[in-house]
Amino acid sequence: MPRSRYKSLVDAFAADIRSGRLLPGTRLPTHRQLAATEGLALVTATRVYAELEAIGLVSGETGRGTFVRETSLPPGLGIDQKDVATGMTDLNFNYPSLPGQAELLRSALRQLALAGDLESLLRYQPHAGRLHERASVARHLRARGLTVDAQQVLMVSGAQHGLAVTMMALLQPGDVVAADALTYSGFKVLAKALHLEVVPIPAADHGPDLNALDNLCRSRRVRAVYTMPTLHNPLGWVMSADQREYFVTIARRHGLLIIEDAAYAFLAEEPPAPLAELAPERTVYVSGLSKSVATGLRVGFVAAPAQKVPALERTIRATTWNTPGVLTAIASAWLDDGTVMQLEAEKRRDAQARQAMAGEVLAGLQYVRHPSSYFLWLPLSEDARADQIAMALMREKVSVSTAEPFATSAHVPHAIRLALGSADMDSLREALVKVKRVVGAYS
DSSP, X not given: OOHHHHHHHHHHHHHHHHHTSSOTTOXXXXXXXXXXXXXXXXXXXXXXXHHHHXXXXXXXXXXXXXXXXXXXXXXXXXXXXXXXXXXXXXXXXXXXXXXXXXXXXXXXXXXXXXXXXXXGGGSOOOTTOOHHHHHHHHHHHHXXXXXXXXXXXXXXXXXXXXXXXXXXXXXOTTOEEEEESBOOHHHHHHHHHTTOEEEEEOEETTEEOHHHHHHHHHHSOEXXXXXXXXXXXXXXXXXXXXXXXXXHHHHHHHTOEEEEEOTTGGGSSSOOOOHHHHSTTTEEEEEESTTTTOGGGOOEEEEOOGGGHHHHHHHHHHHTSSOOHHHHHHHHHHXXXXXXXXXXXXXXXXXXXXXXXXXXXXXXXXXXXXXXXSEEEEEOOTTOOHHHHXXXXXXXXXXXXXXXXXXXXXXXXXXXXXXXXXXXXXXXXXXXXXXXXXXXXXX
16 A cells, blocks of 8 residues: 555544544444455554554554544643643642641741751752661661661652662663553653563452463563552552562562562551562662652652662762752651651541542442552443543543553553542542542443
8 A cells, every 4th residue: 555545544534533523432443344445455454543543543442442532631641740720620640738737847947947057958968868867767667667777778859769760770771570550650651761661460359460470470581570569559459468478489589670669658557568678689669758748848768779779879860969958858857756657647547538538429339449548440331431531520620540641551441540639628529529420421
């Protein structure tokens, strides 16, 4: 087929979709039907749909067909943090806050202003952070069941920066990294930017399918595994002690680097020991204070095997040089005086209250959640289109994320993720009522 005709067919479909002649959710002819109708080779018909999918106009779903996408949704929905429109309730991102936190900050700044070493905060800090601040984090981590020396802790600008530093320092372009079939969207963005190949681990009951992970490592040269064993985002699971032991066994059997993301771990009450405690020789533990204290604080930390610390430190130098001293000084003081532990306990109670409300309002719908988490996963019926529901909710002044930003496999489930931690309780209830109504209308 001449290139001009192939391109003209792509352009014709694109024009029909963008003009509204082909509405979102429309099922397009099968590859074979398109080939027969247009007199094309099957491979060429497949190429037409592949190009339309690459530019975001259609989505192919295994066993179901090719569908027109909702193109009115903002690009980067569920990944890019954009300004929230006036009157919009954000169920897309979590930035939980409690009454009185602004006053806590005001008090902390006053205390910092009176400190004798204030001038030192105007200078560059050590790349991994000042040793006494690293020691504060190490003491905090003991309450999380992780025993590390201060020298194994590195201060970073939020958990996302911690992930970036870890992946840049310890992985190479082309490396294969295993991750859950549904996983944190920020990891996906990093993996793409660093040219890593992500292979999915299917989900089982209350955690990843570890037998599938073992088989994957036997068939592919997997370099690392990224995991959230304690309060998984977006599914909310907490892996059992037995699951963690088996996970570590697999990692040792195949020589895997474990990247343990504990950003939401503080919300789980009395979880099993972190993977970093069970396999300290091969686990990099990444967390921060964004969700437990404040997203604007941007203080995170990485705990790593001692032999990996120099490489991580060099990458911090290359990316940010150091975490801002004013922020780490505030964070360290709050870690030492118990403020962080107090805020974590209060946010657990807050998350539990929000989940209770969600369970009440969404009664009758199927959902997946942890009772102490700040998010909820809402599977949809096979007939429902997640992008259409997200767009309908946006018209109702409610912003949600589809499953697409979280999916690492070719199959993207029909689902939406609800972040419960950003709106006040009255606004949250009102938004959840709209979610139930819209989902019901499209199911």
